[in-house]
Amino acid sequence: MGGEENAKGMLTPYRILDLTNERGYICGQLLGDLGADVIKIEKPGGDPGRNMGPFFHDIPDPEKSLYWFAFNTNKRGITLDIETVDGQEIFKRLVRDADVVIESFDPGYMDKIGLGYPVLNQVNPRIIMTSITGFGQTGPYKDFKAPDLVVWALSGNAYMTGDPDRAPLMSSFPVPYIFAGALQGAIGTMVALHHRQRIGEGQQVDASAQLSLTWPLSSEPLAPWLEQGVIQKREGRVWFRSQIGADKKTVFVGAPNIFQCKDGDVNFTIMAGPSFGQSTGALSKWIESEGMASETLKGIDWLKFEWQTVSQEVVDEFTKDFSNFFITRTKAELFEEAQKRGIMVYPFFTPREIMELNQLKFRNYWVEVDHPELETSITYPGSFFKTSEAFAMEYRRAPLIGEHNEEVYLNELGLSKEELLTLKQAGVI
Amino acid sequence: MRPFEGVKILDFTWLGVGPLTVNYFNYYGATTIKVESALRPDPFRISTPYKEGQIGPETSYGFHHAHPTKAMCVTLNMKHPKAKEIAERLIQWADIVTDNFTPGTMEKWGLGYEDLKKIKPEIIMMRTCMHGQTGPLARQPGLGFVLTAISGLAPITGWPDRPPSGQYFAFTDFVAPLFNAVCLMAALDYRRRTGKGQCLDMAQHESVLRCVGPLLLDSVVNRREPTPKGNRFDYAAPHGIYRCKGEDRWCAIAVFSDEEWESFCRVIGNPVWTKEPKFHTLLGRKENEDELDKFVEGWTSQRSAEEVMALMQGAGVGAGLAANIKDVVENPQLKHYGCYQALEHPYMGKVPIYNPPGFNLSKAPHERASPPVLGEHNEYVYTKLIGLPDEAFVQLMGEGVFD
Numbered sequence: 001m002g003g004e005e006n007a008k009g010m011l012t013p014y015r016i017l018d019l020t021n022e023r024g025y026i027c028g029q030l031l032g033d034l035g036a037d038v039i040k041i042e043k044p045g046g047d048p049g050r051n052m053g054p055f056f057h058d059i060p061d062p063e064k065s066l067y068w069f070a071f072n073t074n075k076r077g078i079t080l081d082i083e084t085v086d087g088q089e090i091f092k093r094l095v096r097d098a099d100v101v102i103e104s105f106d107p108g109y110m111d112k113i114g115l116g117y118p119v120l121n122q123v124n125p126r127i128i129m130t131s132i133t134g135f136g137q138t139g140p141y142k143d144f145k146a147p148d149l150v151v152w153a154l155s156g157n158a159y160m161t162g163d164p165d166r167a168p169l170m171s172s173f174p175v176p177y178i179f180a181g182a183l184q185g186a187i188g189t190m191v192a193l194h195h196r197q198r199i200g201e202g203q204q205v206d207a208s209a210q211l212s213l214t215w216p217l218s219s220e221p222l223a224p225w226l227e228q229g230v231i232q233k234r235e236g237r238v239w240f241r242s243q244i245g246a247d248k249k250t251v252f253v254g255a256p257n258i259f260q261c262k263d264g265d266v267n268f269t270i271m272a273g274p275s276f277g278q279s280t281g282a283l284s285k286w287i288e289s290e291g292m293a294s295e296t297l298k299g300i301d302w303l304k305f306e307w308q309t310v311s312q313e314v315v316d317e318f319t320k321d322f323s324n325f326f327i328t329r330t331k332a333e334l335f336e337e338a339q340k341r342g343i344m345v346y347p348f349f350t351p352r353e354i355m356e357l358n359q360l361k362f363r364n365y366w367v368e369v370d371h372p373e374l375e376t377s378i379t380y381p382g383s384f385f386k387t388s389e390a391f392a393m394e395y396r397r398a399p400l401i402g403e404h405n406e407e408v409y410l411n412e413l414g415l416s417k418e419e420l421l422t423l424k425q426a427g428v429i
Numbered sequence: 430m431r432p433f434e435g436v437k438i439l440d441f442t443w444l445g446v447g448p449l450t451v452n453y454f455n456y457y458g459a460t461t462i463k464v465e466s467a468l469r470p471d472p473f474r475i476s477t478p479y480k481e482g483q484i485g486p487e488t489s490y491g492f493h494h495a496h497p498t499k500a501m502c503v504t505l506n507m508k509h510p511k512a513k514e515i516a517e518r519l520i521q522w523a524d525i526v527t528d529n530f531t532p533g534t535m536e537k538w539g540l541g542y543e544d545l546k547k548i549k550p551e552i553i554m555m556r557t558c559m560h561g562q563t564g565p566l567a568r569q570p571g572l573g574f575v576l577t578a579i580s581g582l583a584p585i586t587g588w589p590d591r592p593p594s595g596q597y598f599a600f601t602d603f604v605a606p607l608f609n610a611v612c613l614m615a616a617l618d619y620r621r622r623t624g625k626g627q628c629l630d631m632a633q634h635e636s637v638l639r640c641v642g643p644l645l646l647d648s649v650v651n652r653r654e655p656t657p658k659g660n661r662f663d664y665a666a667p668h669g670i671y672r673c674k675g676e677d678r679w680c681a682i683a684v685f686s687d688e689e690w691e692s693f694c695r696v697i698g699n700p701v702w703t704k705e706p707k708f709h710t711l712l713g714r715k716e717n718e719d720e721l722d723k724f725v726e727g728w729t730s731q732r733s734a735e736e737v738m739a740l741m742q743g744a745g746v747g748a749g750l751a752a753n754i755k756d757v758v759e760n761p762q763l764k765h766y767g768c769y770q771a772l773e774h775p776y777m778g779k780v781p782i783y784n785p786p787g788f789n790l791s792k793a794p795h796e797r798a799s800p801p802v803l804g805e806h807n808e809y810v811y812t813k814l815i816g817l818p819d820e821a822f823v824q825l826m827g828e829g830v831f832d
Contacts, residue, residue: 010612010619026640030608034615053663054647066650070642117791136789139765145683145747149660149668153681154749156757158670160597161586167670168679168751169594171586172658178640179600183607184787187453190614194432194457195793197621203792211766212787214757215449216603219494221754222769222782223478226490231753233677236594242478257574258595265592267578275472279570307477308484339569346575348583348593351648351655354638357579359566365635379649381638385612386561386630388542389619 009035009391014193016100017041017091018075019082022049023177023209024104024132025071027185031100032074033383035391039094039408040075041082044427046401056374062401063373069398071178073369073380077399078408079429083113086428091115092123093413100189104132104182107142117204127202128192132177132185136208146209151176155213160221163236180216181209224250239269241307253307255315258348259326265348266326266334270319277302279344284318286341287325297321355379367395405429431458432793436617439523440464440500443471445573445602446557446633447529448495450609454525455498456786456795462519462810463502467803467832474803480777486803487776496800497770497783503811504804506832507538511825516540518815520548525613527555531570532562542628551626555613557605561632573599576633581641587657601637608636666714667693670751671726673734679751680729680737690714692744697728774799807831 004012012035018028019041032038040047050062057064081087095101101120103110110116110131117129131137134146135154144150152158152170162169188205196202224230224242228250232240237258243251257269270280281302287293296317326334331347338345347353360366367382383393409415409429423429433454438461440451448463455461465471467486473495474486481488503519505512516538520526526545528535535541535556545552556562559571577583577596587593609631620626638645647653662668662683670681684693690711694703702724707713714721729737734750741748752760758769758781766789771781783797811817811831825831 004623010615013622030611030639034612054643054651054653056650058651066646067643070646135762136766139762141762144742144749145689145745147665147683147685147747149662149670149681149683150747150749152749153670153679153751154760154762156752156754157597158681158751159679159753159756162594163588163591166588167660167672169586169588169670170660171582171596172655172661173582173585173641173644175582179604179637180607180787183604183611186611187607187614187786188788188790190611190618191432191453191457191793192790193618194614195790197618198430198432198434199792201792203790205788205790207788208766209787210762211768211785214763214768214784215787216598216600217754217757218598218603219490219782220478220598222494222758223480223490225754225758226780226782227478227481231755233753234594234597237592239598244478244480244482246482258578258593260592265584265595267575267583267595269572269574271572273472273475274469276570276572306484308479308482339566342570344570344572344575346578348595349579349581350584351581351641351644354579354581355645355648357566359560359564360635362564363561363632363635365638378646381642381645382635384608384631384636384639386632386635387616387627388630389625389627 006392007035008394009033011036014099015039015097016102017094017098019101019103019105020132021047021104022052022067024102024182024185025049026178027130027132027182027189028075028102029071029073030183030186030384031189038075039404040072040077040399041080042077042401044079044081044429069378072398074394074396075399076404076408077402078405079402081428082115084428086423086426088115090413095120095123095127098124098127099193100128100130102130102132102185102189107131107133107137121202125201126196128189128196128205129202130185130189130205130207132181132207132209134176134181134209136211137206148174148176151209151213155210156217156221157213160217160232160234162234164234168234176209176213180212181207184212243308253310253312253315255319256323259323261326261334261347262328262330264331266331266345267348268322268326268345270322271344272302272305272307274303276344277305278342282341283322283343283345286337286343287321290325292321292325294318294321369395369397371397373400402429433457433459436460436525437523438462438525438527439519441526441528441530441535442557443529444473445495445599446605446609447527449603449606450555450557450613451500451527452496452498453610453786455500456797457793458796461500462806463500463801464519465502465504465803466506467504468506470803480780485776490782493774493777493780493800494782494784497797499796499798500801501806501810502801502803503807504831506829509828509830509832511828511830513539515811515815515825515830517548520545520552522815523549523552525553525555525617527557529557532558532567546626551620551624553613553616553620553626554628555609555631556629557609557631557633559633561635562630573602576601576637579634580637581644585655585657588659589657593657601633604640605631605633605636661718664711666711666718667721667725669722669725671722671729673729673737674732675734678734680734681749681751682725682737682741683747685747689746693741693746696740696744696746770797772797772799775802804831
């Protein structure tokens with residue numbers, strides 16, 4: 001007990017070997033933020049993910065990728081070609097002293113090159129191997145090519161996103177791995193660590209982005225399908241709530257979630273009931289005070305309003321009031337006033353607007369991360385958690401290519417300088 | 430022995446993020462008591478869609494979907510003056526206490542972290558809400574729908590020629606819990622090693638913003654704000670979701686390399702248009718992408734989405750049909766991983782709605798269960814677990830303490 005003074009974090013004793021590509025970076029990063037020693041292992045010359053933009057001042061350079069920067073803070077970086085004989089021997093030596101290996105190669109790759117779980121388990125029976133893929137390690141799709149758009153489509157989320165008169169849609173950002181698959185891989189890793197603590201053995205974690213994405217798909221489309229075989233589809237900025245009928249007739253009642261305002265868009269989800277009805281009630285009061293409320297709107301008690309039984313006509317009445325009101329106000333006006341009145345209206349903020357939020361500044365969320373190689377520091381999003389425990393948290397920039405080769409190979413693994421030079425020149429390191 | 434066997438969670442959370450966090454402990458053997466109140470049921474219990482349209486706390490599809498794991502449920506009327514003592518006994522039992530109320534609520538009940546520490550110094554408290562426990566927005570009500578608006582994703586989900594469509598449903602409600610779970614599991618391990626508990630202040634906004642790091646850095650460093658690009662991708666073409674034969678049937682196709690482009694052309698029969706020099710290079714295809722997409726859709730629209738996917742994947746080209754709910758439920762890969770398990774429930778019947786974690790462990794299986802009925806475990810928890818004598822239990826029940 002005790003003895004962890006000035007610990008960097010909750011996971012300080014753990015060492016993670018991070019073989020991931022851009023699909024899995026964030027998994028190791030979260031564990032590193034929690035204090036684990038994460039060693040990012042890249043091919044000699046650098047990870048292909050370093051070619052992903054945007055770039056620092058739009059200079060496409062493997063040491064200037066903002067994508068790489070964003071997801072690899074707090075990691076040490078070494079280069080190693082794990083397909084070479086010498087590279088594999090070194091990798092196994094690293095595995096001996098490590099707790100977790102994270103990878104996001106296509107299913108079967110690690111086995112094919114001779115570093116699959118059965119091999120790593122032989123080297124270190126306590127090793128946990130976390131694999132992050134689009135569809136999982138086994139099953140009929142295991143050999144599918146799995147770029148984000150394909151995974152998103154097969155998860156059911158594309159069909160529910162976007163406008164009804166256009167194609168199913170994905171955000172212009174790689175959502176499936178970063179927001180789902182890799183994060184679930186991190187949870188699986190933690191569960192495996194707890195298992196190991198009790199039972200003494202490592203194991204494999206098989207994280208699937210497609211499987212993870214069935215969660216945000218939610219039960220909304222599932223219910224009408226199960227009840228009456230009705231297939232819900234994307235309706236753009238409108239949320240169609242299903243009124244499942246006792247007489248086997250399902251009716252959908254549509255109300256917008258997103259409204260245009262004077263200078264952009266806002267989300268206002270029309271909530272009702274004892275817990276969240278106040279928000280809508282407060283908006284109605286505001287609209288009424290401006291003389292813009294219909295009789296229908298004035299007559300609704302939002303704490304008692306029931307979505308299951310309301311008619312589309314009534315819904316159209318009050319959503320017209322909301323639309324007509326929102327269009328007269330700017331994002332800033334709505335957001336400011338909403339806070340005073342307890343209304344859940346949130347504008348579609350751009351990154352710049354997000355960074356201007358007083359809330360995040362108050363919480364000291366933004367951190368300055370030093371980039372001596374760029375002769376500047378850059379503002380990054382900070383810790384994803386706050387805690388009462390006083391950890392000596394770090395915010396180190398992502399590693400340069402091979403930045404910690406000497407530290408790891410010479411100081412920790414005990415290679416000689418000559419060996420390092422030989423392997424470097426042979427393209428192993 | 431299961432990974433979280435013997436770990437006791439007193440769960441005050443409700444709606445989405447909270448229960449979706451605790452699930453990951455319940456899947457793997459934790460003992461959880463969900464604290465609710467019949468006077469103010471979990472809002473998820475009383476929201477559409479309902480089974481056969483039956484309004485009531487036991488027939489909400491949303492609630493069941495969010496609760497696919499084993500837990501006990503007690504009702505406790507925290508507004509009753511005698512409820513606090515009961516709550517304190519429950520805290521004495523617990524290893525972890527979770528809440529996602531508006532900051533100040535637990536304090537109002539005398540159950541803030543400082544209060545909990547007096548009862549159990551090594552308690553771990555996890556508090557999750559939109560903005561965190563402090564700051565000018567801390568007391569504002571929040572939901573996943575609105576958090577998605579400020580997650581960075583909303584303005585870039587759409588087509589370049591019209592206002593953004595925004596993300597479907599309450600997307601961030603399914604992202605924040607993942608951060609919470611990792612952190613809480615780490616805290617549990619930390620306590621095992623050091624004996625120390627802690628209070629985790631999880632701001633959902635602070636978590637989900639970590640996923641859009643590149644966009645934030647681009648804004649800081651290059652003063653650039655992202656714009657929606659439909660389904661296009663900066664350095665791949667074709668890359669989109671294309672119309673197929675049938676009513677609202679579509680297939681995603683994503684070609685990333687020269688090799689994949691050649692395979693793509695071969696699959697569609699090497700038509701004349703693919704031989705035009707302007708489509709030969711990636712730069713050329715990007716420059717002529719509107720025309721490219723028309724040609725691609727000319728081919729896909731003659732075939733079913735299933736056929737497009739099978740032909741393309743068979744040739745090593747990324748493709749996936751845009752699954753509707755029927756496709757999802759029948760999807761062979763999801764079936765392989767046991768998605769949508771059907772489990773019995775006294776009021777819901779047997780609905781296939783209970784999902785697994787997004788991962789599988791090779792040596793530790795997860796366990797699913799349908800959710801408890803409101804107050805189902807009152808007698809067991811109050812009389813057996815925290816040891817209230819039967820008369821006291823009945824007396825307090827009569828006074829409305831367990832409403």
